[in-house]
Amino acid sequence: MNRQVIIDTDPGLDDAVAILFALGSGRFDILGLTTVAGNIGLERSTRNAGGLLALAGRGDIPVIAGAAEAMLRTNIDALVVHGSDGLRGVTLPDPVSPAKDDAVTWLADTLRSAPIGSIDLLALGPLTNIGKLINDHPDAAARIGRLIAMGGAINEPGNAGPASEFNFASDPEATAIVFRAALKTTIIPLDVTRRLRADVAYVDGLRGTLLGDTAADLLIAYMTDGKVSRPLHDPCVMLLALAPDLFDIEMHRLSVDLRDGPDAGTLTKREAGQPVAIAMRVQAQRALDLLASGFR
Template sequence: MKHKIIIDTDPGIDDAMAIAYAVAHPDLELVALTTIFGNVRTHEATRNALALLDHWGVAADVAEGEHAPVTMPANEPSYLVHGRNGFGEVEIPASSRSKHALDAVDYIIEATKRHPGEISICAVGPLTNLARLLERDPGVVSRVKSVIVMGGAVHRKGNVTPMAEANFWNDPDAADAVLAASWPLVLAPLDCTMPVVFTPDFMQALARENPTLGKPLAAMAEFYARFYRSHLGIGGCVPHDVMALSWLTVPGAFRLQKGALAVITEGPAIGQTLFQPAGTQSRARCFDGRPNHMVMVDTDPEMFMADYMMVMTRHAG
């Protein structure tokens, strides 16, 4: 049975890698992309989402999301990491299609009412759309099949500050609200993304095996890898956002830990993920009344990369 998914996204190079995986995987049915700011601004994310789907011949909907965080001013987009167009300056032809008439939040509400208990939301950008979703329709927590969030850093340091990962840093209030909700949530933080590096050789092989999907990704990855090399000394790039989808398709690649989660929403540690393992106690009141969620704390890189290449290769065939 296919997993019906909505990807909440700010495309973004690793977002494109995740969308390509969703397009290629026979067990994933891409219902829609909902867009958010982060790597680019929201209107640019919508443009990029439509362009990618058209370029790859996919008819999924694109619904535009929030343009600013829940309370704080918006940070500057991550153009340094993803390029001014979000795709590492690789040009993807603009789409002639229009975004959906509903905004992202109403789209998710309607989709989960049409398919109760069937839709998984893979959130790979700041969580503003999901926080607004909880405000607008609290009952959605019982209609989604699962929510998989790429964000945060539990046992690792952050990637935009020593404490904070980018998606949570871009809207910490939203992240805290989403982690406080009692829905079936799995967190894919930097703990599980950073062990995986797509090397230049891997990306070139991907382009050879699946030119349609792989060539543009390999071209984007050159820009992405330059950032990782210059800032982190890594010989390749990290496909963060793919993890939110791989949880559905190859869960055996990940090691899990269960516990309650919170996010610091102000001060020098803004955006930091706090974690209290299930079965333990502390005097931190921020965990009071919070559900335990599953956290992907490590990854088998070889299994993950073999799965990604296999899925993309089979699609090409």
């Protein structure tokens, strides 16, 4: 039986590829997509999530709009990477039905209605919705099976600040709340996601199905700045959920920089920090093969 999951997301090019893989692989029982502002703002993230479901013929999966703003900060975005539409011009069908509102309440109700530990949360964007869930509904948050989140940088340079990664820099307070909670959390930092890269030859090999063609179009759009390859940040979450043996996981105590400025969201190993499971290495070729298999 496929594992039940909720995908918390801000699509976004690599988010979109991750969601298409989850839809096409037949390996996930997706209960819903909750959206967060993240890469491109909440309205567009929510519309893109609905469009991906419509493309896959999965209008039965609900989209629930979540946080439009970080918990305590002014939003940042990644329009320079993803474009104003989040997809750099790749067209999706219109959503089949309007998105629901109040992702945090929906998450709490869904978790409470299922056996404890039976639903995993796959987080592809800033952790604002999950931080609010922990604050407002701690009993429901405690029912999460696994939380797998793309975010952070350990030994790698950052992509939002000198050592800060975009998702965690977007809402450091939410990240700190998640780390402090007694959840089974695994993070996948830039140290791993930058090792899983798609070049043009790999992208061409995804084509041949509707979802594969769309994933390829998204990744080609991701390369329009002249890059010869691009890191597959968010697909790593789905791959770890399916095949944790492809990743080397280490436990470290981490603190989150909550100051203002370019270091906000930076992770630091400290004895006084919170214990967090971190994916530190990946068997890249096997992971790429698994990803491609979801589009065949």
